[in-house]
Amino acid sequence: MDKYNDVSPFVIIKSDVTRRSFIYTDRALGALDKSKHQYQQRVLIGSNGGENAAVPVSLLLRDGTSIIGTPSKTAKNPYVVDQIDGKLYLTDQGEIVEEVHYWYKPDYYDKFTSSGTPMWQVASARPQRLDIDPNSHCHFWNKGNGCKFCNINANSTQSEKECNMSKQLTAQDVYETVKEALKQPGAFTNLKMSSGSILSGAEIFDDEVDMYIEMLQAAGDNFKDKKFPSTIVASAFSEKQLARLYENTGLMTYTSDIEIPNEALFAWICKGKHNEVGYAEWKRRIIRAVDIFGAGNVSSGIVGGCEMAQPHGFTNEDDALKAVLEEAEDFASQGVSVVHCVWVPMHGSAFHNQQNPSLEYYVRLAKGLSDLRKKYLLNVDMDNYRKCGNHPDTDLDRGNLD
Amino acid sequence: MSILNERIQALLQDSGTAKVLATVDKQGLPHIVSDPSISVNNEGQIIYLELIETSQSNVNLVNSIWFKRKVAIHLSKGEESYQIKGYPAYSVICGPVFEHYYKLSLERNPEFDLSTVWIIEADEITDDTYAARKNKEREKHPLITHLDRLAK
Numbered sequence: 001m002d003k004y005n006d007v008s009p010f011v012i013i014k015s016d017v018t019r020r021s022f023i024y025t026d027r028a029l030g031a032l033d034k035s036k037h038q039y040q041q042r043v044l045i046g047s048n049g050g051e052n053a054a055v056p057v058s059l060l061l062r063d064g065t066s067i068i069g070t071p072s073k074t075a076k077n078p079y080v081v082d083q084i085d086g087k088l089y090l091t092d093q094g095e096i097v098e099e100v101h102y103w104y105k106p107d108y109y110d111k112f113t114s115s116g117t118p119m120w121q122v123a124s125a126r127p128q129r130l131d132i133d134p135n136s137h138c139h140f141w142n143k144g145n146g147c148k149f150c151n152i153n154a155n156s157t158q159s160e161k162e163c164n165m166s167k168q169l170t171a172q173d174v175y176e177t178v179k180e181a182l183k184q185p186g187a188f189t190n191l192k193m194s195s196g197s198i199l200s201g202a203e204i205f206d207d208e209v210d211m212y213i214e215m216l217q218a219a220g221d222n223f224k225d226k227k228f229p230s231t232i233v234a235s236a237f238s239e240k241q242l243a244r245l246y247e248n249t250g251l252m253t254y255t256s257d258i259e260i261p262n263e264a265l266f267a268w269i270c271k272g273k274h275n276e277v278g279y280a281e282w283k284r285r286i287i288r289a290v291d292i293f294g295a296g297n298v299s300s301g302i303v304g305g306c307e308m309a310q311p312h313g314f315t316n317e318d319d320a321l322k323a324v325l326e327e328a329e330d331f332a333s334q335g336v337s338v339v340h341c342v343w344v345p346m347h348g349s350a351f352h353n354q355q356n357p358s359l360e361y362y363v364r365l366a367k368g369l370s371d372l373r374k375k376y377l378l379n380v381d382m383d384n385y386r387k388c389g390n391h392p393d394t395d396l397d398r399g400n401l402d
Numbered sequence: 403m404s405i406l407n408e409r410i411q412a413l414l415q416d417s418g419t420a421k422v423l424a425t426v427d428k429q430g431l432p433h434i435v436s437d438p439s440i441s442v443n444n445e446g447q448i449i450y451l452e453l454i455e456t457s458q459s460n461v462n463l464v465n466s467i468w469f470k471r472k473v474a475i476h477l478s479k480g481e482e483s484y485q486i487k488g489y490p491a492y493s494v495i496c497g498p499v500f501e502h503y504y505k506l507s508l509e510r511n512p513e514f515d516l517s518t519v520w521i522i523e524a525d526e527i528t529d530d531t532y533a534a535r536k537n538k539e540r541e542k543h544p545l546i547t548h549l550d551r552l553a554k
Contacts, residue, residue, distance in 0.1 A: 008468040036498075063467045064493035064518065104497040127496035186504030186516065187496070386495050399428075399468060401461045 021075035066389030138196030145272030151348030216249035295335030304340035404446020425462035
C-alpha cells in the first residue's frame, strides 16, 4: 500500500481478497442472521450456495464498496473473516486488516411469486442493484466451446439439481418480483439483466434479444416512464438487434464483455465466441452500441488477469498489462468503458487449476482503467461501486469529480 | 467511545443550531457546506446526509475515508460555538441504516434522493467562542495584548 499510496486502500484490499479468496471462522458464521443477511442468491457465475447455503453471499467494506466472492475451501492462502469484540473483520495471518459487514437481505427475498417461485430465485440483490438473470444456460458450452474461465453451466446445473432452481425465468415472475422490490424505499438504483448466450434465431442471438425484450418489458411495466436506469450484460448484438432492444424496452445502458482484450487469447479462451462471431466483430459491435446508447453508457468487461493463463497467455506482467491497457484505450477513445473483475480460477471452470497474477498487477490494472476513463471523460455510473461492486477500477472513479 | 459531551450532542440534535461541514479535496483545496440536518446517532457519531452523489463534499469525503484525512464541523448557536474535527468512518449506501435516513430525508423534502449516510467519528473538540479562544491565548501568550487593556 505504501507504493500505491494514491490508490484507495479499500480497492487494494478488495483486489487481494478476491484474488486470494477467504474463509469464515465459526464465530463469523455465527454472526450471520438469516432474518437480516443474504445467505442464498441466484448468480450466473460462481456459486449459488448449494452446500454452502448458510454462508453470507458477500461482504461490504466501510467505504460502501463490496467484495464479491465466495469462500474457497481449496485456496492456499486465504484471508479469514472473524468476529472480534462484536465486529466482523478481515484478518490476514491473525492481523486485523479491515472491518466488514454482511450484505443485507431485501424485503422481497422471502416472498413468493403467484406461481410459487421464491423471489430470491428470480432476482438477487447487490447493495443498490436488482439483478435478474433470466437464462442461466450458455449455448456456447453446447458445442464444448464455452469460455474457459466460466462455470455458468456447471453452476446452474448444480443449482437446478440441489436447490430446484430453474435455469429459465418467466416474465410474470420477473414482473411480480420487481413490483415487490420497488416497495422498499431507497433499496435500489439500477436493474441489471444478464444471461448465458443464446445462439439460435434467424440471425445469431436473435432469440437472446427476444428474451431480453420480453423480460425487460415485464420489469418495465412497473415503472412510470418508458426508460428506467437499467443495463444488460449480454452477447455482442448487431446494430439491428441493438436498435430493436433499445426501441422496445426501457433499457438505458448496455454491456457486452470482450472478456480477454487480445485477439489471439480470445480465440483460445473464448473459442465459441471467436468461432461464431470473431474477436474483431465482437469488438466492433460493442463500439457501435455507442451510437445507440451514447458514450459512457456502454461498457465491456474483462476478466482481469486471465490474459496470463497458461500455456498461451502472457508470461510477463508488464507485457500483459501493456497489451490490456492499449486495447482498453482503443475502446475508451470510442466511448466504451472497459471494466475489470479479478480473475478467480474457480471450481467448475476449465481454468480451475490456474494461478492468477500478483496483487500489484491488479492495482496497476485498476488504476490504468480508471485513468483511461478520466482521460476520455467517460463516467461509469451504469456500472459503478454501488451498482455492480465487482470492478476495483470503477471503485476508484468514485474519488474523482466529473 | 465518543468524545462528544452531552451539550454538543444536544446542539447536534437541535435543528436551530448552525452546522457547517468543511472538507478538503485531493489537492488540499477547502470546501464547506452549511447543513442544519447534521446530527448525532446513539453511538455518539456524527451523521451527515449527502444528497448529491457527485458533489464536491461527497468526493472529498470519499478521499478522506480512503486516505485518513480529517474533516471539520462547526456548530454555533447564540453565544456558543464549537469546532469538531474527526474522520469519516463509514460511508453507508445500503441496508437498514441507509433506509432509515432515506425515509427521513423524504419526510423533510419529497424531492430529496439520498446518496450516502456519512458517519463521522470525532477525535478533537475545540470551544470556539471568542472568550474561550482569547482566554487560551492569554494563558499561552501573555505578551500578545494591547497595553491599553492593562492600564489602570
